[in-house]
Structure formats: structure tokens, C-alpha cells
Amino acid sequence: MIRIDAVTKRYPDGTVAVDGLSLEIPDRAITVLVGPSGCGKTTTLRMINRMVEPSEGSILLDGQDIRQQPVNTLRRSMGYVIQNAGLFQHRTILDNIATVPRLLGWSKQKARARAAELMERVGLDTSLAKRYPYQLSGGQQQRVGVARALAADPPVLLMDEPFSAVDPVVRKGLQDELLRIQDELGKTIVFVTHDIDEAVKLGTMVAVLRTGGRLAQFAPPAELLSVPADPFVEDFLGADRGIRRLSFFPSTELELHTAPVVAIDAGTEKLASGGEAAPCLLVTDTDGKPLGWGAPDDLAAGAIDRDRLLPFGRPFVPGKDSLRTALDGAVLSPTGWAVAVDEEGRAVGVVSQQMIGEAIRAAHAEGRPDAKAAR
Numbered sequence: 001m002i003r004i005d006a007v008t009k010r011y012p013d014g015t016v017a018v019d020g021l022s023l024e025i026p027d028r029a030i031t032v033l034v035g036p037s038g039c040g041k042t043t044t045l046r047m048i049n050r051m052v053e054p055s056e057g058s059i060l061l062d063g064q065d066i067r068q069q070p071v072n073t074l075r076r077s078m079g080y081v082i083q084n085a086g087l088f089q090h091r092t093i094l095d096n097i098a099t100v101p102r103l104l105g106w107s108k109q110k111a112r113a114r115a116a117e118l119m120e121r122v123g124l125d126t127s128l129a130k131r132y133p134y135q136l137s138g139g140q141q142q143r144v145g146v147a148r149a150l151a152a153d154p155p156v157l158l159m160d161e162p163f164s165a166v167d168p169v170v171r172k173g174l175q176d177e178l179l180r181i182q183d184e185l186g187k188t189i190v191f192v193t194h195d196i197d198e199a200v201k202l203g204t205m206v207a208v209l210r211t212g213g214r215l216a217q218f219a220p221p222a223e224l225l226s227v228p229a230d231p232f233v234e235d236f237l238g239a240d241r242g243i244r245r246l247s248f249f250p251s252t253e254l255e256l257h258t259a260p261v262v263a264i265d266a267g268t269e270k271l272a273s274g275g276e277a278a279p280c281l282l283v284t285d286t287d288g289k290p291l292g293w294g295a296p297d298d299l300a301a302g303a304i305d306r307d308r309l310l311p312f313g314r315p316f317v318p319g320k321d322s323l324r325t326a327l328d329g330a331v332l333s334p335t336g337w338a339v340a341v342d343e344e345g346r347a348v349g350v351v352s353q354q355m356i357g358e359a360i361r362a363a364h365a366e367g368r369p370d371a372k373a374a375r
């Protein structure tokens, strides 16, 4: 555990960047520091690897003051990833990643083998190994930055706005990749961002800092969304807090209706009977994959015209997707019903907006959501 204990940082010009900050950063989890520009996030991160020394207070790593070990030893136990990756421009991708192992005295061959393994782990094709950083996209460079930080297998990873410089689609890919890597490796990650959505998506714990370097709230993201500590945090979380909180509730409890799901080659009788449970029927192909909503009148006549089917919106996978995704599916569906599919995309049932609303109320009444559903 990293324990930040009553830390204040006053820069020589008198700026108080961090003011009496205390935090307990849990092991093998992602702790996000988030807040407006200039609230002391980077300063806090840099105090953890002693690039900046606190003016007051102390930082403990596994119970030991970080000042008690040589700074180089400390930094080797902490990978560091920054915005724009900060790669060595004159070194190949492979040699960039192999930097720390080489510094640690590994042979060139062993360090490069490790680097190649890490390229795969962060989703980079090893055919890029001999390129130079300028020959990669921004997103690829960030992946190299992550691989380089992981090269010596440090227990701690410090990440300072690592995904801020890439477009939203690439950014989402990098975030997903980080969560996947974290599931495999279980590092203690401290992640700085000014983007609250990124904080909520990635954080096991989220520390919201306010200008002046004071802690506004330290909580799991679902708790942050449900009980913001004060108007500053509430304002910082932004609009749609209630909807976004639904990301933390699993959709497994939803009761699915199967009667309105009919295959396109079903007999006339079956088509006519399904419509009792829902105003529309979901028509699937012969493999069970949804094709669209058909109006009961059409179906009762036993004549399905594929061209007249209504789009079925975005389906959700119960057990994998959250109530937010299910609700989104229902809102997008012209019938107001969401379509549930299995991992192979075959329809397993349908559920109405009203039924989702009831599940939301029940989940809220039960209290704490399941944090895993957010991913």
C-alpha cells in the first residue's frame, strides 16, 4: 500500500500545489487522481517517485518511508507513463521498451525478448519492433510507453494523463487495454487524469482534488456518483450522474420475456401467439440472431416482410453489460423494448423500458451496486 500522510507541497515561489493530502492507495488496484487543471495531481504523482519532494508530511510504501531507500531503487519499483509517451526518438521501439531491463544489467538478448513479449501484451504487432517512435501513431506510441513502464515488472505504475493526447476512439481502446492488462498483472496503479469519465471507468478508487491541492472526496466511482461529498464534486461529475451510475449495476437481474422472440421461419400460429406479452415481436433469423421488430398484424397474417422490419436498436448481453446498456438499448429501440443477446449474438429475450425502470428502482433500494458491471 502507498500511504500519503498529511503531505503538503509548497513550491519555492510560494505556490501551494498540494495541501495536507492524506490518501491510502490500495495494492493491485487502479487509484485515479482527478480534478481541474492545476489542482496538484501531477505534483502528487511525482512525490510518489520522488521527482518532487514534499514540504511537509510523508509517503510510505508498504509501511516504509520512501525516503529510506535510494531514489533509483525506488524509481525502478515504479513504472512511469506520461502524456505523449516520452519515448527516446533515436531508439527503436524494441530498444525503447528494453531500456530499464538494460539499465538493470540484463543481456541485450534477454531484454529484447522481454520487450517483444510486452509488445504483444499491450496489443502491438511485433512487426513494429524495428521502427522508430515517429513511425508510429499516437495511440501506438502510448502503448509503447505502457510496455516500457512494465518492462522490469515493477509492482507500481504511475500514469500521468497517459491517454490525453489521442482521439476518443483510440483512447477508449487504450483504456480497455489497460483494464485487460491490469486484470492479468494486478499492478498498483496511480493514474492522473482531468477527465471524470476516464476516472469513473478506470478507477477502483477515485480521489477528486480541488484547486489548491485539497482532497474533495476519495471513494469508489459508484459511491462518488451516488453520494458526491459536496457541490464541487457534484459539479465536477457533471450531468447525467444518475444514468452514468447505472453502469455499475449488472443487467443479470432483468427478467427477460422469450415469447415475443420468433424465428423468421416460425409457423403462423407461433407468430400470432407471441404478441400477447409485448406490443411487437422480435423476428430472428434461423440461427436466432435478431433481424428486427415486426408489427403483430403483419406477423399474425404469417407474412413477414424482411424489408418492413423495424430496427432493434443496440442489444445487450445479460451478465456482461450493465443496466445502463440495457436502458440505452430500450431507449434506442422504436418499440421501447431492449433486446438481450448471448455472447454469440443470438436473441435470448426482450425487456421493456418499464421493466428496466423497475429493476433500477430495486437495485437502488438494495444499495451498493456491483462495481464490476461498469466494464
Ligand SMILES: Nc1ncnc2c1ncn2[C@@H]1O[C@H](COP(=O)(O)OP(=O)(O)OP(=O)(O)O)[C@@H](O)[C@H]1O
Pocket (backbone or CB within 6 Å): 011, 012, 013, 015, 016, 017, 035, 036, 037, 038, 039, 040, 041, 042, 043, 044, 194
Ligand atoms: N515547479 C513549479 N514551481 C511553481 N509552481 C508549480 C510548479 N509545478 C507546478 N506548479 C503549480 O502547482 C500547482 C499544481 O500543479 P500540478 O501540475 O501538480 O497540477 P495538475 O493538477 O497536474 O494540473 P494539470 O491538470 O493542468 O496538469 C499549479 O498551480 C502549478 O502552476
